[in-house]
Amino acid sequence: MGKIFIREEEWGSEEEFIIFDDFQKVSKWYIGPLDYEDYVDKTREFLSDFICAQDSFPVFLTFEPYSEQSVKLEKLLNDNAISYTSRLEGIGSRTFPVFSIKLKGVQSLQLVLEETFWIAAANQFFAISFTDNGTYK
Known part of the structure; x- marks a missing residue:
């Protein structure tokens, strides 16, 4: 694993629309590779290594892909027997x-991160x- 940069950040900027039931128990950290070259790939690799080192599966991932990516993602998940749900969110049209x-394991984590981390x-x-207690509205 390469060198990483870690910094605690404050919540509450106008651009953040995340709401927590118990705000007192939430921390926000910026963690990423020290070097900017191949930043996305190095960040994905670090994230995968970190999660695998925790050895606390299953891991739960919630994300917003672009609409045109849904069919491709569903095929990937179905072809690899990875459990998922998808739904439409938004307002009106x-x-x-x-x-x-x-x-559920390292193989599915690495496959999904490889295909989705660009999002x-x-x-x-x-x-x-690491827990299935998050909601998305």
Whole structure:
């Protein structure tokens, strides 16, 4: 694993629309590779290594892909027997897909991160949790 940069950040900017039931128990950390070269790939590799080292499967992933990606993602998940749900969120005619995936092991984690981490890198919603207690509205 390469060198990484870690910094605690404050919540509450006008651009953040995340609401927590118990805000006092939430921390926000920026963690990424120290070097900017191949930043997305190195971040994905670090995330995979970190999650695998925790050895606390299943892992739960919720994310917003672009609408045109839904069919491709569903095929990938179905072909690899990865448990997921998808639904449309939004208001009126402005809807977008939201996927919730249960990753049961290292192989499914690595496959899904390889195929979807670019979504996080494009600043779309992309949340990973060791517990299945998050909701998306």
